[in-house]
Amino acid sequence: MSIFFKKHHRHVLLEKPFPEEWDAIIAADLPYERMLEDAERKHLRDLARIIIDEKHWEGCGGLEIDDRVKVVIAVQAAVLLLNWEMDIFHNVRTFLIYPGAYHQSQERQGGDGLVNSGTVNLGEAWYNGPVIFSWKDALESAHNPGRANNVVFHEMAHTIDMLTGQTNGTPPLRDRNHYPLWHEVMTRNFQEIRKVYESGQRDVIRDYGVVNVAEFFAVCTETFFDAPVPFKKHRPELYAEFERFYGQDPAARFAKQGR
Ligand SMILES: [Zn+2]
Numbered sequence: 509m510s511i512f513f514k515k516h517h518r519h520v521l522l523e524k525p526f527p528e529e530w531d532a533i534i535a536a537d538l539p540y541e542r543m544l545e546d547a548e549r550k551h552l553r554d555l556a557r558i559i560i561d562e563k564h565w566e567g568c569g570g571l572e573i574d575d576r577v578k579v580v581i582a583v584q585a586a587v588l589l590l591n592w593e594m595d596i597f598h599n600v601r602t603f604l605i606y607p608g609a610y611h612q613s614q615e616r617q618g619g620d621g622l623v624n625s626g627t628v629n630l631g632e633a634w635y636n637g638p639v640i641f642s643w644k645d646a647l648e649s650a651h652n653p654g655r656a657n658n659v660v661f662h663e664m665a666h667t668i669d670m671l672t673g674q675t676n677g678t679p680p681l682r683d684r685n686h687y688p689l690w691h692e693v694m695t696r697n698f699q700e701i702r703k704v705y706e707s708g709q710r711d712v713i714r715d716y717g718v719v720n721v722a723e724f725f726a727v728c729t730e731t732f733f734d735a736p737v738p739f740k741k742h743r744p745e746l747y748a749e750f751e752r753f754y755g756q757d758p759a760a761r762f763a764k765q766g767r
Pocket of ligand 1 (some may be wrong): 662666705723726
């Protein structure tokens with residue numbers, strides 16, 4: 509699709525009123541949305557509609573794709589883009605949705621794919637391939653903000669990381685001058701957090717985040733959006749890097765709710 513046609517198509521799509529049934533789904537299933545400012549809530553809906561419209565949605569393992577599945581996943585994915593001008597997950601064409609945690613059908617290790625640990629998965633993101641979710645876990649993530657646990661934030665973060673063509677924990681930063689500080693802070697915190705777990709202690713970034721640098725970016729993103737208050741309190745310097753990258757301050761959002 510040409511850029512012009514895509515822009516025109518999006519414009520026509522967003523001219524139509526937001527479906528009332530979708531508002532009802534947001535009210536019932538997405539408490540995160542209520543924490544946003546009015547302008548953000550409107551923008552979130554626009555982004556979610558484009559994601560729903562432009563991506564291919566496929567149910568697997570007997571799951572039927574309905575509006576609820578699409579709205580719950582697209583709205584959470586859209587949170588990451590609220591203040592980020594990069595085109596809307598243009599490297600993602602297809603969402604595959606399973607009813608629950610699913611077993612990997614094959615060994616999937618390679619230079620261009622990501623492997624989540626274990627044989628039972630809640631989600632996966634593939635370089636230039638589909639993003640795969642467990643519907644049960646995507647819905648649980650939607651219902652329970654604040655646990656630093658959100659499979660949609662996690663997998664969509666991997667796709668953002670992959671925008672550079674490499675899955676190395678460094679997404680395309682909006683400001684070239686940001687790279688040296690980003691690398692310095694990310695590397696130092698990754699090493700510190702590894703030591704924390706090696707010494708048997710815990711960190712605000714859960715241990716899966718220090719499996720490798722790609723998981724570090726995904727788990728930090730998840731924590732940044734889903735449990736930002738403890739993240740900011742315990743690792744302010746790392747939090748600041750994500751604040752600069754995503755252009756959002758979720759801790760302020762949560763603090764207003766007294767969370
Ligand atoms: Zn991951």
